[in-house]
Amino acid sequence: MYILFFIRLFLIEAFLIASGMKKKKSVLTVLGVVLITATILFIWFMGFWADKLWFQSLGFIDRFWTEFTVKLGYGVVSFLFGGLYMFLFLFRVKKLGPGIKAIVAVITAVITGIMGAGLWDAALLFFNRAAAGTVDPVFGYDVSFYMFSLPFITGVHNFLMTLAVISLIVGILILILRTRIFLRICRSERPPHRGGKKPNPFRSKRNYV
Structure with a gap:
């Protein structure tokens, strides 16, 4: 029942965004x-509060707050790093508006923030x-080294590889956008043909055969 309620709520909110953009x-x-x-945030807080009450009932509230603070710290740092990286990556792209740049940077920051928060145990x-x-x-x-260092190094490697793949995808999309804009400009600057017919470049003026 709660799942259906939140699905409907997300659909209404998506409809508001789509209507506003249209x-x-x-x-x-x-x-x-x-x-x-x-x-x-409300869905996240429900899970957070349930975990907090459960750890508190078992007498491990210190362990709960340690995990939470480390997750929050690495998540915020990774969020800022990913967002700043994508912002600088798109800084000199002139064909994209500031709104699209901000959306791409925020999406990248959210992905890297989630990945960074997931490294909390390997970091500890x-x-x-x-x-x-x-x-x-x-x-x-x-x-x-295999028990304590290698998991963290592998996590950092996966983090950087994910950021590189996101940059590659964004770069390919920008290249496709620029190619379409260039072709559109070339078509608009092509001079019109006289007489309504296109000239045949393979037809010679005089038949020598």
Whole structure:
């Protein structure tokens, strides 16, 4: 029942945004964005409060707040990093309006923020690592490297690769947009043909055969 309620609510909010963009009414667009943001925050808060009460009932409230603060910290840093990176990536693109640039930057920031928050446990293991005292006979690393360092390095690698893939997709879309605009300009600047018929370049003026 709650799922159907939130689905209907999201559809109404999406309709407000679409109507505002179609009718060029910024009030409806802003209202739809604000309502969607408030709905997402409300859904998140319900899960957050339920987890908080559960950990508190078990006597592990300190563990809950540690996880929350680390997730929040890495999420905010990753959010700002991804948004700033995409903003600088699109800074010199003149064919895109500031609204589209802001939307792409925010979407990128949200994706990177979620990925950064997901590295909270690997980050804690990495920054609180300790030597195991046993060396890997193949590569010569301490065994603790595979338990504490490698998961964090892999997570950072995946984070940067995701950012690179997003940049590649955005770059390809910009290239397609520029190509279409260039072809449209070329067609508009082509001089009209006289007589209503296109000249045949393969037909010679005099037949020598």
